[in-house]
Amino acid sequence: MNGPGDVLYLSYSDVEKIGMRMSEVIDAVESSFVEKGAGRAEVPPKPGIHTQPDAFIHAMPAYIPRMEAAGMKWVSGYPDNHKLGLPYITGVLVLNDVRTGVPVCIMDCMWVTAMRTAAASAVAAKYLxxxxxxxxxxxxxxxxxxxxxxxxxxxxxxxxxxxxxxxxxxxxxxxxxxxxxxxxxxxxxxxxxxxxxxxxxxxxxxxxxxxxxxxxxxxxxxxxxxxxxxxxxxxxxxxxxxxxxxxxxxxxxxxxxxxxxxxxxxxxxxxxxxxxxxxxxxxxxxxxxxxxxxxxxGLAIEDVATAIVLYKRALASGLGRVLPL
Ligand SMILES: NC(=O)c1ccc[n+]([C@@H]2O[C@H](COP(=O)([O-])OP(=O)(O)OC[C@H]3O[C@@H](n4cnc5c(N)ncnc54)[C@H](O)[C@@H]3O)[C@@H](O)[C@H]2O)c1
Structure with missing residues (x-):
């Protein structure tokens, strides 16, 4: 369990080991859209910086009160990364305690991004x-x-x-x-x-x-x-x-x-x-x-809705590394 001032660090492999299924990510993402549709989510448009042509690094904050999920994804997309053996999308996601604002978890965001984007497509297909x-x-x-x-x-x-x-x-x-x-x-x-x-x-x-x-x-x-x-x-x-x-x-x-x-x-x-x-x-x-x-x-509510489930499961199963803030 995290103590005050501790942050749980989850690597890509930690996140993968949690074993959240695609069907569960689809449910989480659909719930995030329900909250948005009811006007109960805070999700400002993502600003970005651009260090290379056709590349981006985006800041994606969101808060969903009902899920007690607040955080930000700092995610980059570099189309030429494959030439260096690196993924197109890389980055980290930070979750914050909704009562104090203190960061409680930092996780690699590649798994979340791959899964929640596909889950959003699935929700679109389910309805449309x-x-x-x-x-x-x-x-x-x-x-x-x-x-x-x-x-x-x-x-x-x-x-x-x-x-x-x-x-x-x-x-x-x-x-x-x-x-x-x-x-x-x-x-x-x-x-x-x-x-x-x-x-x-x-x-x-x-x-x-x-x-x-x-x-x-x-x-x-x-x-x-x-x-x-x-x-x-x-x-x-x-x-x-x-x-x-x-x-x-x-x-x-x-x-x-x-x-x-x-x-x-x-x-x-x-x-x-x-x-x-x-x-x-x-x-x-x-x-x-x-x-x-x-x-x-791509919307940050999809990220935090998925990440809060991952964080709780990681805590329950002792996955990841606790680091001092
Ligand atoms: N909207 C969202 O929420 C969201 C989230 C994550 C990624 N994305 C976007 O999805 C896209 C794919 O991301 P990824 O992580 O799968 O990248 P990736 O590098 O793993 O896959 C991209 C694939 O596209 C291929 N490709 C390049 N040019 C092509 C073309 N003209 N026609 C067909 N294929 C082509 C590449 O060979 C590669 O296999 C990117 O544009 C990324 O920014 C969107």
Whole structure:
């Protein structure tokens, strides 16, 4: 147990050992959206610094009173890190005592980021995809490509086929051979972004975020009734494809609008609402043929809602290292 002034440090492997399941992360993230939708969460738009082109380090604070979860993720995304054998996303997450503000836990945030982002996609799919969605397109076969496949497999019971695409053929091959034995549905390698998108009921794009993107997804590639979930901002989807959607939602309207002020999303439509509105039933699919885009930029309430569960379980099982503050 932490004493006053002690902080629990959880490495990536400590966090992984806790064994929180994807279904539990989906529940935590959905609850965080419920709290947001009811106006009971504090989550300011994330500011960032940029030490390299197309790279970011973001500060992501949030407080969810009902979960007694308060903290901040300090997370970076560096698209060229793979050349150095480093992950694209790295960082730490700090949890604070809600009564005193004192930091009580510092954990690696790679596991949380991989899992909660996929969980947010799953919540979006649960509410916004056609329930019999059978084909899933995944563009970007990296960390998110993997965790999103796991999360979507849990909420799309009708899934029959996954078409994955990656710009790097060896990465795609490794992804497909890893996924095939794990899942009961067909996993295929698409030879182009178009092949992964056309005919898909749900489309996840998880390539790099580019400040000056060269997007390829055309409106005509997106079938009626499809749900598109861009995780890489507007880097993969042409503005016309985003504008052609019957509903355009995001995970936080204020955050999307903040990004417009710093040069992103010039051609992206105004969001009709956010995931808080979706889980509260204020916005949603009205017919099987509506095309919906849910552009989740990533929200700190998802992080702290997951991290508080991890912290409590780590304390209960004696995982991690207690450090003096
Ligand atoms: N919205 C969120 O909440 C959130 C959270 C975490 C990560 N992300 C974003 O998700 C994306 C993926 O992150 P990750 O951790 O999986 O990174 P990653 O490096 O593990 O995977 C990215 C993959 O995309 C591939 N790729 C590069 N250019 C491509 C292209 N043009 N077409 C198809 N594939 C391409 C790379 O080869 C790599 O396999 C990043 O843009 C990241 O910023 C978003």
């Amino acid at each position: 995809a056609n329930p019999d969605s059978a084909e899933l397109g995944i563009l970007g076969a990296g960390v998110q490509g993997r965790s999103n496949l796991e999360a979507l497999s849990l909420v799309l019971p009708g899934l029959r086929k996954v078409k994955a695409y990656d710009i790097r053929p060896d990465t795609l091959e490794a992804y497909v051979s890893e996924a095939r034995p794990k899942y009961p549905f067909e996993v295929t390698a698409a030879s182009s972004p178009m092949e992964a998108v056309v005919g898909s009921d749900v489309i996840i794009t998880a390539g790099p975020i580019l400040k000056h993107p060269d997007p390829v997804i055309e409106p005509s590639w997106v079938k009626p009734g499809a749900l598109g979930i861009p995780l890489d901002f507007d880097s993969y989807w042409k503005d016309e494809a985003l504008q052609a959607a019957d509903h355009f939602v995001t995970d936080d309207v204020e955050q999307l609008d903040y990004y417009r002020t710093v040069g992103y999303f010039a051609g992206t439509p105004a969001a009709e609402g956010d995931m808080g509105d979706v889980v509260a039933g204020r916005i949603g699919r009205r017919s099987r043929d509506e095309r919906i885009i849910c552009m989740n930029l």
